[in-house]
Amino acid sequence: MREQRPIIALDFPNFETVKTFLDQFPKEESLYLKIGMELYYSTGPEIVRYIKSLGHAVFLDLKLHDIPNTVESAMRVLSLLDVDMTNVHAAGGVEMMKAARRGLGDKAKLIAVTQLTSTSQVQMRADQNIQTSLVDSVVHYATRTAEAGLDGVVCSAKEVSAIKEATSANFVCLTPGIRPAGASVGDQQRVVTPELAQEIGSDYIVVGRPITQAENPVASYQAIKAAWSGQL
Template sequence: MTEVKTFLEQFDKEEQLYVKVGMELFYAAGPDVVKYIKSLGHDVFLDLKLHDIPNTVKSAMKVIRHLGVDLTNVHAAGGVEMMSEALDGLAGSTKLIAVTQLTSTSEQQMRDFQNIQTSLTESVVRYAQKTQEAGLAGVVCSAQEVELIKAATSSDFICLTPGIRPAGAAVGDQKRVMTPSRARQIGSDFIVVGRPITQVKNPVTAYHLIKNEWADK
């Protein structure tokens, strides 16, 4: 929690951020970290990627809805029933989206390990269609798949895209990446940027550079 406070204190108090709380942070600090970030007036994306039997996920979402987060997610691979139950558990309190294929997953990994023998893009689009069928607001996907997903679903179906890297930044363990400006051009509704902001010498400067590139300023 101390590291979170130190990091956020670098930003102007008037700057409203959209903060992703992932598994590592949530498991270490628990619900208190969400409550703290919300107390500062920031929005929170609780990125836990739930994937379990429908009743368990629904019960977990009943807990999450009391945290006041603005966005959370499940794995689309859990199926339409699981996603529908998750949505029911939130009772309209929070936007819910689903993970299609992780941006760290390559087509070879998908075929060899998951034994999904369609193309990676076909798998992602199918997951997106099933996510919309379940009534969710959108998906987490690579920016490279946004145009295909929008064509297969609807223009207001949210595409949140991680794997965003400014030109010249280290790719790390991501396999399918894109710059902020290009992601905006192809229709991403939201982007997730982690290490290029959190692991640099001046995160505030990095944040504003990426934000301006995303806004095409």
Template sequence: MDKRPIIALDFPNREAITKFLQHFPEKESLYVKVGMELFYQEGPTIVTWLKSCGHDVFLDLKLHDIPNTVESAMRGLAKLGVAMTNVHAAGGVRMMSSALKGLEEGTVEGKRPVLIAVTQLTSTSEDEMQHDQGIDRSLENSVLHYAKMAEKSGLDGVVCSALEATAIKKQTSDDFVCLTPGIRPLGAAVGDQKRVVTPEGARALGASYIVVGRPITKADNPYQAYQEIKQEWNGEI
């Protein structure tokens, strides 16, 4: 379990991030998530800049393509030196195994990034999954199936709701990573998330990492919100 909540930097550009980070002590090392919105606008230089500021980066691009393409993409992304990155488990075992191969081959120094697979998005309900994806099973069973495929492929873990973390740990191993978005403190707006859990709840359910966006990025005092969530995540309050 990482003691730092991962902050989802769901901003359109570097300028917006610079303004946001001004709320934090300059020398505090954060764990931040760079997703599609930011990466597609700013490119790889945003990762390089965040790392130069002393922050760890989870590069959340959810790669999902043919195995050869994903392998080549991961070989390139590995050179950015991110702490973690991901693919979609729906791409299958061959694709996930190829992603791992590319990531290992592209890591020129140090430890390769943690590689995890997205199971079902925390914005997806069971009804939506069954109707839109045509998956005729429970949402939890779908998530468990994807988690076991990720483990078979050699990946380090999955992205899932904290609600599924306990079951995943039972089906895989204690050190299998469960990174959990959809984290909301008590009383916070749920937004477009469906399967939400508090930081304390995520810890109790066995989550390895939590990702928090709007409760921090939209707060009147982002640093205070971050500290409160961090304390709750670590069982300090």
């Protein structure tokens, strides 16, 4: 089922900046927030507990990638934080992803990163020595993720249709690289607008700088939410 709220990427360096940002939103506004590596490594699990105490949903975006035993143990620890979703790298392989599922259990959605939305086909071939097309690489990772029993993948919205055709309509596709029309793409390569992501069939979208660096973050969030939900 498609999440109606855009996930806001809290790409901030510390606790105080997060508090200042969230204080701009109405107390009754239930948000879905992404905690990435910078923020988590700066603050530790306390930031997760704080955000959950406010009634918000949390996507803990740590992209685990290690030997199966290490990932399983790490996921067992993360399962205690009551996050709503977290992830691993699909490149870690089926056995690693199965281990992650065992460690996390069914307490949260578990998804796998296919190819980062900052990666182009040229970069993939040069840096990873994967000589198929980028779409083929993403779909391959998605089918292996489904085989491992995970809930879905992180991918570009441009690959959603191919992924769902290769897996199932219920297989989750979370898509970063979302930019409103006319916004700077920054370091992203494979970007789409909220409207197009909704049309394509993304289940979740992640939006960072167009909200967090906006002059009026709340207004920007509401506009993107309306576009994502088809209200514009």
